[in-house]
Amino acid sequence: MTGESNIHANEAWAAVMRRDRSFDGRFVTGVLTTGIYCRPSCAARHPLRENVRFFASGEEARAIGLRACKRCMPDDVARDEAAVMAAIDAIKSGDKPTLEELAKITDYSPSHFQRVFKRATGLSPAAYARALREERAKDALVEADRVTDAIYDAGYEAPSRFYEAMEGKMGMSASDWKNGGAGRVIHYEIIATTLGDMLIAASEKGVCCLSFNEGEGDLRARFPNAEVSLGGDEFRELFEQVTRAVEEPALDNSHIPLDVKGTAFQQRCWQALREIPAGETRSYGELAAALGKPSASRAVGGANGANNIAVLIPCHRVIQADGSLGGYAYGTKIKAELLKREGGQGDADEPELF
Numbered sequence: 001m002t003g004e005s006n007i008h009a010n011e012a013w014a015a016v017m018r019r020d021r022s023f024d025g026r027f028v029t030g031v032l033t034t035g036i037y038c039r040p041s042c043a044a045r046h047p048l049r050e051n052v053r054f055f056a057s058g059e060e061a062r063a064i065g066l067r068a069c070k071r072c073m074p075d076d077v078a079r080d081e082a083a084v085m086a087a088i089d090a091i092k093s094g095d096k097p098t099l100e101e102l103a104k105i106t107d108y109s110p111s112h113f114q115r116v117f118k119r120a121t122g123l124s125p126a127a128y129a130r131a132l133r134e135e136r137a138k139d140a141l142v143e144a145d146r147v148t149d150a151i152y153d154a155g156y157e158a159p160s161r162f163y164e165a166m167e168g169k170m171g172m173s174a175s176d177w178k179n180g181g182a183g184r185v186i187h188y189e190i191i192a193t194t195l196g197d198m199l200i201a202a203s204e205k206g207v208c209c210l211s212f213n214e215g216e217g218d219l220r221a222r223f224p225n226a227e228v229s230l231g232g233d234e235f236r237e238l239f240e241q242v243t244r245a246v247e248e249p250a251l252d253n254s255h256i257p258l259d260v261k262g263t264a265f266q267q268r269c270w271q272a273l274r275e276i277p278a279g280e281t282r283s284y285g286e287l288a289a290a291l292g293k294p295s296a297s298r299a300v301g302g303a304n305g306a307n308n309i310a311v312l313i314p315c316h317r318v319i320q321a322d323g324s325l326g327g328y329a330y331g332t333k334i335k336a337e338l339l340k341r342e343g344g345q346g347d348a349d350e351p352e353l354f
Contacts, residue, residue: 012054014323015040021119022285022294022321025077027054030061037061041286042072083108084120084292091129099125121292123268128292131264187231188219189239193246195334200242201228202235206257207242210309212330222308246311250278250342253312260313262306265291269303276317279343283321305329311338 007015007027015023023040030037030053037058038044055061058068058075068075083106090097090105102117102125103110117125186208188201201209201219209222220228231239238256245253260270268291276282282290284297284304293299304315316335320326328335 007054009054011322012040013049013052015321016052017046018281018283018286018323019043020283020286020289020321022283022289022297024074024289025081027056028058028061028074030055030064030066032066035066036069037066037074038069039072039074039077042069042074044069044071080116080120082106083113084117087113087117087125088121088128088292091125091132096129119290121268121290123271131268184223184226186219186223186226186228187235188216188228189231189235190215191239191243193243195246195337196330198243198246200231200239202231202238203259205259207238207309207312208259210242210246210312212310212334242312248341249311249314249338256312258309258312260309262303265299266303266306269300270307270313273304273307273314273317274312276314278314281317281319281339284318284326285321287318314338317342 007023012023012027012029014020016029019041021039021041025039027040028037029040029042029047031047031051032053033047033051037055062068086105087097087102090102097105099110099114103113106113108116114124117123117128121128123131184203186201186203188199188209191198191200196212199209199211199214199219200207201223209219211218216228241253241256245251245256254274260267262270269287272287272290284300285294288294288296288300291300300318304318307313307315310316310330316328316338318326325332325335325339
């Protein structure tokens with residue numbers, strides 16, 4: 001690579017092919033045939049490898065006559081990062097700034113700043129503020145003596161606002177959360193699939209567990225305070241939908257209801273996973289960068305590990321920075337096969353032993 005950089009050309013090219021945002025600002029991609037240079041994450045069609053050179057900075061690319069891409073604007077990386085961090089600081093202050101006020105702070109138009117912020121964090125500024133408040137509420141629920149005290153301490157104007165915000169996210173009431181989920185009823189089945197035996201479990205709100213080669217004991221270990229029983233007719237249609245989603249993971253499964261709990265960061269990670277298109281993959285670093293925490297690759301890995309719902313929350317779409325599959329809770333053979341069925345990173349020569 002031209003200039004001062006510790007990134008090997010092969011690593012840089014792999015990042016470009018993944019459109020890995022975590023490499024934005026670390027180098028630029030020069031395309032000699034078009035005369036432009038881009039961010040590694042540029043959404044434009046990939047050039048041929050033989051037409052590409054990598055530069056440590058836009059200044060070096062301009063020195064040989066290349067010009068900045070008008071689509072990804074590679075020279076704005078540092079400015080975008082500074083704008084996003086300034087907005088996050090403003091949101092964390094608790095003053096509840098509007099989009100217009102955040103745009104004014106960062107000297108962007110509101111619409112452009114909204115795109116910049118979402119590209120960096122995976123959420124709009126308003127959604128980021130809501131997630132932050134939810135995380136504070138969950139932490140407060142564990143520590144507070146009274147649920148209402150926790151709700152007000154987290155910044156909600158009234159309990160009704162909290163319950164409205166948490167509907168479909170916590171998968172349980174505030175009191176249930178504080179009591180560790182005691183009193184909940186979880187229904188399950190073990191279903192044979194071409195990927196192996198699948199454990200599927202759901203509450204009245206939606207799917208709360210999907211795993212492979214596990215049984216009732218594993219389910220009880222995950223939910224020690226819940227009542228566990230076999231699923232009946234009322235869950236048959238839901239379980240059939242889940243089975244179809246597992247057998248054909250490239251199909252849209254966003255209509256399947258989920259009942260999950262986690263910190264705001266975990267929720268954001270899981271939502272970011274669901275936004276990765278079938279057939280595409282992301283590195284841990286790229287996912288961390290999309291969440292506005294480029295140094296949090298390990299935390300992203302932890303959130304993946306805390307995911308109880310395989311396939312529907314597709315943590316199999318996260319791979320290593322070098323393009324290798326990396327680990328998977330249910331084995332790399334299943335991970336490779338899921339990606340293969342989606343048309344993604346899976347190894348076509350992996351034997352189908354399911």
